[in-house]
Amino acid sequence: MIESPISLDSLRRSRGTFADSIGLPPEVYSDEQFHRFEMEAVFGAEWLCVGRQEQIPNVGDYLSVTRAGEPLIVVRSADESIRVMSAVCQHRGMCLTANTSRSDDDMLDPPDLESGSARSFRCPYHYWVYNLDGQLVGAPEMARTTGFEMSDVQLPTLAVEVWQGFIFANLDHAAAPLAPRLSKLDEALANYNVESLITVDPMTIPDVPFNWKIMVENFMEMYHNSRLHHGIHDFAPSSGAWYQDYEPGDAAMFGFNETLEPDGGFNPTFKALFPPLPGTTMQERQRVVFALVAPSLLMGFQSDSAFWFYVDPTGPTSHALSMAYIFPASTVDLPDFGETLEEAIAGVSNFNRQDMPTNVATQAGMQSRFAPRARYSWQEGVLAHFNSWLVERYEAADGT
Template sequence: MAALPNQEFIASLNTSAIDLADAETLPPACYTDAGFYEFEKEALFFHEWLCVGRESWVAASGDYFTTRIVGEPIVVARGRDGKINAMSSVCAHRAMLVAEGAGNTRMFLCPYHHWAYGLDGKLVGAPAMEKTCNFQKEDHGLATFKVELWQGFIFVNFDHQAAPLAPRLAAVTEAIAGYDLASAEGEKPGEPGVFAWNWKVMFENNNDGYHASKLHQGPLHDFVPSELSVFPDADPADAGFLRYNGTLHPDASFNATQKALMPVFPGLDETARSRMTFANIPPTLSLVMMSDMVIYLILRPTGPETMEQDTGVLVAPGASKHPSFAYRMAMNMTAASHIIDQDMHVDGLVQVGLRSRFAPRGRYSWQEGAQIQFNRWLVTRYRETWDRLNGGARPVVRAA
């Protein structure tokens, strides 16, 4: 078989982005092929806005955390001026990582040769470089990235020519305004989950209304029936899309009582409290939104068939101060964990199936409307990138 992607393969993607009633799933190679994964990095991850964490993770000057997406080590830090900076953590000298983990610091000191960088990535110290010809410190800082804040989430973009994020999220922002996520509370997640499947398998599962009443059948999920799925229209040029799922009673939540146990987000209207909202900002952020709790997933591919994920929870302002908060949260997470375990088991088996020579390009149910929105978002970028790399004008990204 010819190396992927090629012109024939790109053309074959069109049938995954047509009307839902006629569409078929993406080719299995989109989830397994190493060559396609490399193409996908250029098509998506090197030019789209990538969620890396929450603004609260760098609350004070000097706070920083590190992360990694498609193999690129990133450090995010709040400067003395209060500005949040994002940069490569790869030293400009010999490629040693200058930061690991998270903490608070005055500067980033490369442990290998003690090159020192400010919280904005600028090189401020380079020992014993005085005999090096034409060496100027201002030419050797860390590669920096664009930063934008949205709803309290930090997004970065490796492409300094990228258009702003917020205008392309107007519909999503309006739909979830009642949650006021910028003011929501939540602890920084612990160690990321490490999974043996393609990132799109996870993203699709989280957006799939079809499986809710099948895989999750039982008292912990029956109050969110698949037949109440709604898929608002979305433009593939937008940066995100939505899925709503009506509930059988207001303020439904994942726990044995089926009702919200914690304070409801105060800005939610009656309509929002009678459904669950799934907000998606591919390729890295997916939100599961209930009246009293928001679960967020930050997806970070590590290879064509592997990924890591930061999973966090947000609650209404002040909710965590309630005396019984920890117990109520434990009830929610016990139920959510049971549902998540079912999803994880399926995701792993789907990836096994995608490797099979008999893996199909299947057909969709009307309850999979979010999948076609995702496909259109993907295929639009795949086609644009293929055209660009084969005669278009826009250059491959080079970080500053």
């Protein structure tokens, strides 16, 4: 139990629907103490997406990620199951996946999401070696140390669940399973074959200068589509937004934005650049789906492709943002795939050029003494759903 620095009564006013709730208190976007509370209440207790299963297809393949401030290794272990374990060496705490061959100059560059293939993990500091299950299997010059047994030393593990190809980890081993709480989203995505989609060119921006919730809100609400993105979003106007109702216990919030024509696309042609996703209906080809598996996995599905974003708070006013496209194998195999992908990425960057400065300016505004508690339009109803989900977590952690 950890006490919320903002009163629960105040937070509870953000529970409900767009019609009857108000925005969260502005301090939740910048207060240091509230950030620490939220890291425990939300990120220390919930399922956090750490990657996709097809990124580590073979035994020994691994991703090195940080979530909730914890350096982690996501690895395909010897029995082909996926394990998520701490990357903190149990000798004196060096991070196993740190790259010690980087020069001083490199250290100034932000590291990318690192990945690779390993037979074991050797700590660069004193060469303690761990196998793919995190068991210590080598430790030089420790034979004279009283009572030291390698078999006693194991990298701490996290609970793991794979849903639709996305790998989730939870610091709380007693957490309720995730999949049963995603059944409505499963139904909405049934024709998209999400499990079989393939991640292409994932990248991480380590220091996005605004609170993680501002990113989630901007990604999920469609009210701004016809306003901030006026002109470039006209193929999918805000008037075509619709959100699934949220009930306590749901782990996902999602909605649809109808497009004026089938096979629309976020690029200057307003048309899909790749073939439609196999198996989707005409109705599905005429809308975009935006989904959040709270707190940190954001997904978008268009007629011809899908994409994921992971948000990971790094402080009260900053987060790391990872992103990638996911495509069917049949699209990735097209001869002009690389070229078309570049065109698609250039198209999406037109939206980012408007969204990112808006988010930075929202962060500044929410730190003002004149910061509001929002009233919401129906076109941003999902924000009330997200707030309701958050308030449930704040309440559960506070326990008062």
